[in-house]
Amino acid sequence: MSAPNNSYDPVEVASLQPEEVARMRDEALSAISAATSLEELKEVRTAHAGDRSPLALANREIGSLPPSARADAGKRVGGARREVSEALNRRQTELEEERDARVLVEEAVDVTLPWDRVQRGARHPVTTISERMTDIFVGMGFEMAEGPEVEAEWFNFDALNFLPDHPARTMQDTFFVEAPSGGDSGMVLRTHTSPVQIRALLERTPPVYVVAPGTTFRTDELDATHTPVFHQLEGLVVDEKVTLAHLRGAIDAFVHGMFGSGLRTRFRPSFFPFTEPSGEMDMECFVCHGSSVGATDSHCRTCGSEGWIEIGGCGIVNPRVLTAAGVDTERYTGWAFGLGVERALMFAHGVEDMHDMVEGDVRFTSAFGMEI
Template sequence: MSYHSDPYDPKQVAYLSPESLAEAVDAARKAFAAAPDLDALNQIKHQHLGDKAPVSLARREIGALPPAAKSDAGKRVNAARQEVSAEYEARAEVLAAEAAQRVLREETVDVTLPVVRRRRGARHPINLMTDRIADLFVGMGYQVGEGPEVEPEWFNFDALNIAPDHPARTMMDTFYLAAAGRSDSGLVLRTHTSSVQIHTMLTQEPPIYAVSPGRVYRTDEVDATHSPVFHQTEGLVVDRGITMAHLKGTLEHFARTMFGPEVRIRLRPSYFPFTEPSAELDVWFAAHKDGPRWIEWGGCGMVNPRVLTACGIDPHVYSGFAFGMGVDRAVMLRHGVTDMRDMFDGDVRFPLALGTEE
């Protein structure tokens, strides 16, 4: 080992000779050039640029030289190390480019090849129908409203002019929620999305053009045409000069968009506490599988002045109409579904069978 106090001995500093440094550079060049890929190049890097590489050992021997020789030796070592580093960087750049080209060549996908791809599932027809209805009314200038599925009785009944002794408020039709230790919490699972209309009228000033799709609950037994959980879309318009003519025109456009341009509608007089006058909406299906017939689709009418008053809207200035349709019913009519239970069994083949994959 060399020490600063040792006299100069060429044998002790063999790595510092110009010949040795040239050989080190040449060996590194050949080794780097022989590396077939980046992994191999990185594995041999330490042999030529590491702590025990010839150029690194040569730098350590500079201390054994007399002061007059150190400067010249240091320049030679630095030049040799820079040359080795340059050789490494150049080879690494070439190998990286080759690797990139190889990836592009080996992983190329021919997008023109024919492919058969059939998804095992699809969006549920009820979601698709809900979005379709919302898009229709948004295109007509309506806004889409949402509200909670658990409502105080006031929103679900009182504000809609449904009296305390109305049959709809009994346990036969409504799910009541019991608070801890109480059975009279005053909360219900909403039986219609009309409660969203109340929220809308309380928070917005007329003119109001809104549609409110959502899930609702009633104590129905499960069968081919009934379910305790189903979906509705309700519409509300409150503005100056609104009449039944506006309601009929809106519903006619709605029905023809959903079921085809040949569809006709009719309004049959009916009764709802929250509309006056009220009507049942029927749709004429000329191409029904069981023959041409009228099929009931929903209810509608002019907003009862008492409902407007409950929401702080002057019925002498504004009038409005409201309507409500079952989304599940619309899917059944549009696609010929005969059993509502098919829509909730979770069979991924059901949407595909209806052709509702979009």
């Protein structure tokens, strides 16, 4: 059996030679100094202080040396690794301080800047003016009623005395959702709020005094004065011995409450399938009060110098409508009206283009202020 090789010279292992250890250390220290970011330093740490780094591999070679040679080799390699580790920690601290200083400058918040640069939202003026119109009639004793926006054809047309060949039932005016089948009524997006009249009469026993605000739909192109989605305010009264005089009084009260006292109103003959007789409601122009009619030196943009503004349709409820809803026409009569909400908004606030109402620009709604 041979004796231990006590004369083994550790410098014969190339990676443990003093010059080689010093070279690996200097190379690591140079790379550490050259790192300009924490990401680069992380790569340097892996390359020069990781498990597969040159100094780590040299450290593994120490175990193959005889006991007498391991101490010197261990001191030499260990000292180099310690210098590298300390240099890494110092550079890590330096780069973190540089990063923190840079963030303080680049991400600084100027607390003196205005805090309210983001505009507050506001309820849409169509909503607020619809509620204001409704409140006027509720103040007269009306009850608010509602109905679905996707409505059966029977409620939207048949019960309101629209004959099967009426032009309003064609695709030119109505959005059809579902065709009739098996004797059931088809489904449409309601073209007016008048179906709420029928639902109110089926759910209540006369006397009935209801007002119904809501969204309606028609196949109109969006332009300055038309939109396929718009809002109406429907009113219905069914009671004993009601007349057009009562309707006229209610409309006068609405006009005075909405646009100011002292304004005159008038009815013009018209036609609607669900009322007979029927009329168009006009009110005196609240801007010029008719003074611009025939004037050559002034023009009223609100009424077009006609002196009157159309506000909606109305009339005595057709007995066929009452019969469809199961109301005794020998005992009860009624009247109804329909007002355009967008039209009221245009008149009350001088809005000239429907695009402003539907495009969702907060600058339009914020001009009306916050109403709760």
